[in-house]
Amino acid sequence: MTPTIGVFDSGFGGLTVLRALLARIPQARFAFLGDTARLPYGSKSRRTIARYAAESAQFLVREQAAEFLVIACNTASALALDAIQDAVSVPVLGVIHPGAAAARAASHTGDVLVIATDATVHSHAYAAACQELGLRALEKACPLLVPLVEEGWTEPGTHKGAITAQVIETYLAELLSESARTGLKPDTLVLGCTHYPLLRPLMEAAVPAEMRVIDSAESAAEAASRLFSAVETGQAAGPAEIACFATDSTEKFERLGSRFLGRPTGTIQLVDLGG
């Protein structure tokens, strides 16, 4: 029987994590839930986020028989991983620790930069995960990047891509100047938001030549694939099966989802998790 991996996000950005998972665990069935009725988690309190995330995790385990959960949402990973682990009895993997571990493997200086949403930065979850691994991390919130990705202003060499490049350069200049002030010598940049993989070409062009760019979506998928192969026989059974669910209007999900997933999402099924 094909095992089901549940993938959860507050919206559809986590489809970049699902995309990375598909490339590494093609033998699984995937159930993806975007809690679009209640996004963005980023502007909400920890208590509210924990309740929403626990309800969403329970849907994937109880209704979709997920045997393994990947929390493809930096905010929920930062603020609600404990609450999710308490709410379900299957293994749960977030995106923060794999991102920090990849930065540890990449960095020579031991100093890293992290860019993310406001909520992720305010949680300081990346800084804490980096510190556990002996890294010093400086975090910066970049609230304009998610809407720029959702507008599709991501193509290098276009007028709109050039505006996004200026926004990225402005944020990076502030971050590098702050890191110089605090005596850090960063050689690694962690993309701590599931929307940012779509900005990777613009990011690579904007960072100093010697700086490595770590994508936490890729890092989480790698960690999941290692954990998964330890419990699974690994018999490939053709193309992976995907079922996508959302808690409210699926229009934006369907319109933008395929760009994040790198292939069509199929029909998005609407589910009601209450208030």
Added chain:
Amino acid sequence: MTPTIGVFDSGFGGLTVLRALLARIPQARFAFLGDTARLPYGSKSRRTIARYAAESAQFLVREQAAEFLVIACNTASALALDAIQDAVSVPVLGVIHPGAAAARAASHTGDVLVIATDATVHSHAYAAACQELGLRALEKACPLLVPLVEEGWTEPGTHKGAITAQVIETYLAELLSESARTGLKPDTLVLGCTHYPLLRPLMEAAVPAEMRVIDSAESAAEAASRLFSAVETGQAAGPAEIACFATDSTEKFERLGSRFLGRPTGTIQLVDLGG
């Protein structure tokens, strides 16, 4: 006894409407509610928005004794004005019709442009309100403008303001090119979002020389003041009293609110409207 005017928004952007109301109705007490736990309304379905808006309106009328409601939220005005009017027994004014009426008064050609959020544009509420008044309206969603305002990248003559100016010029060029294709001769631009008044200097610089810029926050406050003076004795009683409420974390509200309101918001009181 000082009458209370309830002002409602999904977030704190409606503080620009409250600011315009304060300038025109200084003798009132104002109760402002930002439903920050459930924002943004823009990505939600009409049914969900109607329920949230009705609950918020009931809070202002039942708990705050509001005798008059101003819906300072374009999305709620577009999608839920009927539901709000059904939910409470006091007069309710939205921002869409006053904006359209001001455009009617300003336009000589009878053709107007409207910029707003995705949800407001998809509702076509401005186009419908304009058409009722004999205007032809072309609407465009500008999803990057709200986050640019919230980041504070609004100052003309600064590096960040110049990036925002490029974003505005890009949106306007697309809108003007679309309006030329459809044979419109627009001479008026309606700012159909409560965040946009903070972009007014950049907007004025970006539009063609002969184009009038209409701010729906100002238009709504003018309409409210006319309605209010018809029922009120109008005795000025010193500086207006303001009470601000939010349904979740008040940090962003307190941090950004004074820029929208043009004066300190005071302490934001947390209220629970349920899920």
